Amino acid sequence: MQHNGKVCYLGDxxxxxxxxxLAGILTHFGIPYDRVDSPNTPPETxxxxxxxxxxxxxxxxxxxxAAMFExxxxxxxxxxxxxxxxxxxxxxxxxxxxxQTPMTELLPVTMADADDRRNYxxxxxxxxxxxxxxxxxxxxxxxxxxPGVGGFNAFQPKPDAEVLLEAVRFRVQFTSGEFGFQKxxxxxxxxxxxxGDGKTAALATDVAPHWVGGWVDWGTPRITQDVPGSxxxxxxxxxxxxxxxxxxxxxKGGGLKQIL
Numbered sequence: 001m002q003h004n005g006k007v008c009y010l011g012d013x014x015x016x017x018x019x020x021x022l023a024g025i026l027t028h029f030g031i032p033y034d035r036v037d038s039p040n041t042p043p044e045t046x047x048x049x050x051x052x053x054x055x056x057x058x059x060x061x062x063x064x065x066a067a068m069f070e071x072x073x074x075x076x077x078x079x080x081x082x083x084x085x086x087x088x089x090x091x092x093x094x095x096x097x098x099x100q101t102p103m104t105e106l107l108p109v110t111m112a113d114a115d116d117r118r119n120y121x122x123x124x125x126x127x128x129x130x131x132x133x134x135x136x137x138x139x140x141x142x143x144x145x146x147p148g149v150g151g152f153n154a155f156q157p158k159p160d161a162e163v164l165l166e167a168v169r170f171r172v173q174f175t176s177g178e179f180g181f182q183k184x185x186x187x188x189x190x191x192x193x194x195x196g197d198g199k200t201a202a203l204a205t206d207v208a209p210h211w212v213g214g215w216v217d218w219g220t221p222r223i224t225q226d227v228p229g230s231x232x233x234x235x236x237x238x239x240x241x242x243x244x245x246x247x248x249x250x251x252k253g254g255g256l257k258q259i260l
Contacts, residue, residue: 023229109155147218149214
C-alpha cells in the first residue's frame with residue numbers, strides 16, 4: 001500500500017499550547033505532518049490515505065470512531081508506524097481510556113484498566129535499558145548525563161516487545177547539610193514492537209511540559225525553531241534528536257533532513 005509520506009500528529013491540545021514542542025521538532029527536521037487538535041475528530045483524510053506514521057499524544061480515545069480504529073489497524077498492519085506518547089489523556093490516563101479499544105492490539109504494551117498516572121516531585125531519570133544504548137533510537141545521545149522527567153503512565157511490555165528506555169526513580173533526603181539519594185523502582189519507559197508490517201512504540205512520559213520535565217532542555221547547543229501556526233520553541237538539541245530518532249525509526253520510508 002502506498003503511504004503519503006506524512007506524519008499524522010493527534011493531540012497535545014493545539015499549536016498554541018503543548019503541541020508546539022513536537023511540531024517544532026518535526027518542522028526543524030523537515031518532516032511533513034498534518035495536525036489534529038485534541039478537541040477535534042480526525043478529518044475524512046484520515047480514512048482516505050494511509051500516513052507513514054501516526055502519533056497519538058494526549059488525545060482522547062473518544063475522538064476516534066470504530067471505523068477510524070479499523071482504518072488505523074489496517075494501515076499499521078500494512079506498514080504504517082504508530083506511537084503513543086504519554087499524558088493525562090493517553091493510555092488509560094485521566095480521560096484517555098484506550099484500554100478497551102483496538103489500541104490494546106496495536107501497541108506493544110499492556111495498559112492498566114484504572115488511572116495509570118504517576119506524578120513525582122523528586123528525580124525520575126531516563127536511562128537506556130541494559131544493552132540498548134546503540135539501538136537506532138538511542139545511539140549517539142549522551143546517556144552518561146541522563147535527563148529527568150516529572151511523571152509517566154504506568155504500563156507493562158508485552159512478552160514479545162523490546163524495552164528501550166527505563167525510568168529510575170530516586171528518593172532524596174537533605175539532612176545536616178548533606179544530600180542522600182536512595183534508588184527506588186525502575187519501570188519501562190519506552191517500549192517498541194510490531195503489528196503486522198508496521199513498527200509500533202509506547203513512550204510512557206510526555207513530549208511537553210509538565211511531565212517532560214528537564215528532558216526538554218537536554219543538550220547544547222539549544223534549538224530555537226519557529227512553528228507554523230504558533231510562535232516558537234526553545235529546546236535542547238538532544239531532546240530534539242531523541243524524538244527525531246524515534247520518528248525516523250517508526251516512520252514508513254524514513255527520510256529526515258539533518259539540521260543541527
